[in-house]
Amino acid sequence: MTAEYDVEFVEREDRDARFxxxxxxxxxxxxxxxxxxxxxxxxxxxxVRFVENSSVMFDEQLALRLGLVPLTTPPEGEFVEDDTVxxxxxxxGPATAxxxxxxxxxxxxxxxxxxxxxxxxxxxxxxEAEADAVLERGKNHAKHQGGVAVGYRHLQRVSVVDDLxxxxxxxxQIVRGVIEDDGELVPTSEFDHDxxxxxxxxxxxxxxxxxxxxxxxxxxxxxxxxxxVTRAVDSIEARATELEDAVQL
Amino acid sequence: MELRVTESTENELSxxxxxxxxxxxxxxxxxxxxxxxxxxxxxxxNPEQSGGxxxxxxxxxxxxxxDPLEALEEAAADVRGKTTAFRDAFEAAA
Numbered sequence: 001m002t003a004e005y006d007v008e009f010v011e012r013e014d015r016d017a018r019f020x021x022x023x024x025x026x027x028x029x030x031x032x033x034x035x036x037x038x039x040x041x042x043x044x045x046x047x048v049r050f051v052e053n054s055s056v057m058f059d060e061q062l063a064l065r066l067g068l069v070p071l072t073t074p075p076e077g078e079f080v081e082d083d084t085v086x087x088x089x090x091x092x093g094p095a096t097a098x099x100x101x102x103x104x105x106x107x108x109x110x111x112x113x114x115x116x117x118x119x120x121x122x123x124x125x126x127x128e129a130e131a132d133a134v135l136e137r138g139k140n141h142a143k144h145q146g147g148v149a150v151g152y153r154h155l156q157r158v159s160v161v162d163d164l165x166x167x168x169x170x171x172x173q174i175v176r177g178v179i180e181d182d183g184e185l186v187p188t189s190e191f192d193h194d195x196x197x198x199x200x201x202x203x204x205x206x207x208x209x210x211x212x213x214x215x216x217x218x219x220x221x222x223x224x225x226x227x228x229v230t231r232a233v234d235s236i237e238a239r240a241t242e243l244e245d246a247v248q249l
Numbered sequence: 250m251e252l253r254v255t256e257s258t259e260n261e262l263s264x265x266x267x268x269x270x271x272x273x274x275x276x277x278x279x280x281x282x283x284x285x286x287x288x289x290x291x292x293x294x295n296p297e298q299s300g301g302x303x304x305x306x307x308x309x310x311x312x313x314x315x316d317p318l319e320a321l322e323e324a325a326a327d328v329r330g331k332t333t334a335f336r337d338a339f340e341a342a343a
Binding site: 004005006007008009019021024025026027028030031032034035038039226229230233234236237239240241242243244246247248 | 251266269271272273275276321322335338340
């Protein structure tokens with residue numbers, strides 16, 4: 001049985017995208033979504049050695065904050081689980097320590113954003129620490145989630161059935177997501193999510209298109225959306241291959 | 250992924266698939282049900298805190314003359330086919 005899929009991008013940026021997939025079963029769509037959230041490994045700081053911490057916060061609190069800083073994750077195959085990358089930070093007050101102050105020992109593993117505040121340091125306070133980042137999966141800790149907002153909705157087909165009766169006032173009809181109008185894909189944000197804006201004086205019918213899902217994927221900057229989706233699919237494929245091999249024995 | 254057969258007759262198979270969760274099991278179950286010679290496919294998984302059986306158990310029933318284990322192997326190959334097709338379609342659009 002070979003499946004036929006059709007993918008079309010609706011909106012697209014590095015970290016944020018919306019794409020339509022046709023011909024996908026709900027089970028498979030959900031498998032991909034779950035894999036994106038929990039099964040694609042990303043780098044994050046896991047161990048911190050403090051050299052000096054005279055800030056107002058405890059070491060543990062800062063360690064958690066450092067862990068939550070998204071780090072760029074190297075291409076597949078460059079790292080395996082259990083490999084570590086060391087990052088160091090040294091900031092003296094009065095100043096705010098930002099994620100951009102982290103100095104990495106590896107070019108491939110850098111803070112994804114430079115403007116994540118870690119702590120505000122007053123005069124005479126200092127933060128100096130060394131941290132080890134590891135590759136782990138979102139299943140183990142939320143800091144390893146590559147996909148931060150991942151979901152899907154049915155594609156909705158809108159068709160005009162009739163004109164509205166002459167003296168009837170049109171009620172607003174809110175839909176969210178992406179609609180299909182005569183084969184054209186329109187994000188609902190274009191008409192303020194209200195069908196009465198797009199079809200004034202018309203009676204419309206909305207129906208879910210079977211097996212057509214619009215995915216909305218946002219990453220934390222560890223990698224691009226494309227990378228996240230392909231790695232999620234890879235992880236499902238790896239498990240299918242493993243099962244096939246295990247059954248054959 | 251460790252497999253352990255918990256029950257096995259000619260047309261019915263219960264198998265524990267250790268280390269998996271809904272992510273893969275539901276995809277697998279959905280794929281199994283697409284086959285005409287599989288009459289029933291389901292999986293059961295308990296939360297980690299429940300103690301007892303926490304690994305998913307997959308149960309497959311097939312029509313007369315079809316080995317459930319072979320059906321499972323076929324379904325695993327189907328999942329692989331789906332992921333390959335999905336990746337190709339995605340990369341073509343990207």
